[in-house]
Amino acid sequence: QAFLSVTSILSVAVFRDHFVLEDLVEEMKKRSPALSFGPLRPSGQIAVQGPFPALQGLREFLLLKAKSLSEEDKREGKSHQRLRRKVQERRGATETRSSVRDAHREKHVVVLDTDIYHYMRQFLPKTFQANNVVISGVTDGDITTVCIEDAGRTHGLRVKKTIENFSVELQKILRKERLCFKEHSRGEKQRYKRLCDRLKPRYPEVLTIPYDTHIDVVGTSADVFEFTEQVRS
Numbered sequence: 643q644a645f646l647s648v649t650s651i652l653s654v655a656v657f658r659d660h661f662v663l664e665d666l667v668e669e670m671k672k673r674s675p676a677l678s679f680g681p682l683r684p685s686g687q688i689a690v691q692g693p694f695p696a697l698q699g700l701r702e703f704l705l706l707k708a709k710s711l712s713e714e715d716k717r718e719g720k721s722h723q724r725l726r727r728k729v730q731e732r733r734g735a736t737e738t739r740s741s742v743r744d745a746h747r748e749k750h751v752v753v754l755d756t757d758i759y760h761y762m763r764q765f766l767p768k769t770f771q772a773n774n775v776v777i778s779g780v781t782d783g784d785i786t787t788v789c790i791e792d793a794g795r796t797h798g799l800r801v802k803k804t805i806e807n808f809s810v811e812l813q814k815i816l817r818k819e820r821l822c823f824k825e826h827s828r829g830e831k832q833r834y835k836r837l838c839d840r841l842k843p844r845y846p847e848v849l850t851i852p853y854d855t856h857i858d859v860v861g862t863s864a865d866v867f868e869f870t871e872q873v874r875s
Contacts, residue, residue, distance in 0.1 A: 650697060650785045652704070655686025660711055674700045694755055694813065701753040701785070750790040750802040757860050758812050759786040761849050762805070769805055772797045819870045821857045837873050845869050 654663055667682050676696040680689035690697060754762075759779060762769055770777045775798050776791040788805060792798025821838075823830045834857055838850045848861035848869050859866050 649689060649691040650701075650783060651687050651689055652701070653685075653687050654682075654704070656708055657711070658686060670700060670703075673703060697785070698753045701787070702751070705751055748792045748798055750792065750798050752788045752790070752802055752805050752809075754786050754788060754805070754809055755813070756781050756784050756786045757818055757851070757858065758809055758816065759788070760851055761812060761816060761860050762808060764849050765847065766808060769808055770801075772801045775801055777801065815862055816860055817863045817866050819859045819866045821859060821870060821873055823855055826855060834873065841869055841872055 654666055657663065657666055663682060663686060667679065667688060671677075671679055674692070674696050677690050677692035677700060680691075682688050690700065759781070763779075770788075774792065777788065778791075779786050779788045790798045790801050790805075792801075821834060823834060831852075831854075835852060838857060838859075842848065842850070845861065845865050845868070848859060848865050851858040851860065859870055861869070
C-alpha cells in the first residue's frame, strides 16, 4: 500500500453556530476537487477521501477558518476583557510575567499521515525536538494533527517546515503492508509479535505497528516485501 490516498472523518460541527453546514461542505468541495466527500452526518461529521496533500490542505483551511472565528469571538468580548484586565493588574508580578509569556506563544499545525507520523517518531525523533518548543500529536484514524507551540516565535516555524519536508520525502519512499491475524486469540497475536521481533534486527528501518486484529509494517518497498514474506512463511 503506497501513501497516495487516505480517508479521514472530519468534524465540522464547531462551525454550526456560524455557517449552514451544507453550504460549508459545498465550499470545501469547490476548494478541493481532488477529494471525494461522503454524506454530511447529523453529528457534523463527514468522510473525506483522496490524495494526502489535498486532504492536508483542506484540514489547514478548516483550521484557519476556526481560528478566524475564534478571533471574532474575542473581538466581540472586548468589554469583558477590559473588566478582567483590571483584575489581572492587581495580581503579583510573577503571575503577570507568566501571562505575558503565554500571550506571546505562537502555535503552528501540521497534518500528517498517521503511519508516517509514527515512522518519524521512531526513526527521526529529533525532528520533534527544539528549544522553547512544545510539540504534541493528536491522532484521528489515518490522520495525525501535530501542534507546535513556540515561545520564541522562531523555532516553531522552523520545526514545522522540517516536519513538512521530511513528511513529503517519506511519502515518496515508504510503503505499508498489513499482516492480518488468522485467529484473534492472544496466542496468535503473541506469535506474530515474536516473529516480528525476531526479524527486526535484520530490518532496522522497518516499523511495526501492532493493533488488535493486525500488524502494520511500514518501510521501503524492498524491506517491507521481504519482511512480510518471511513472517508469512
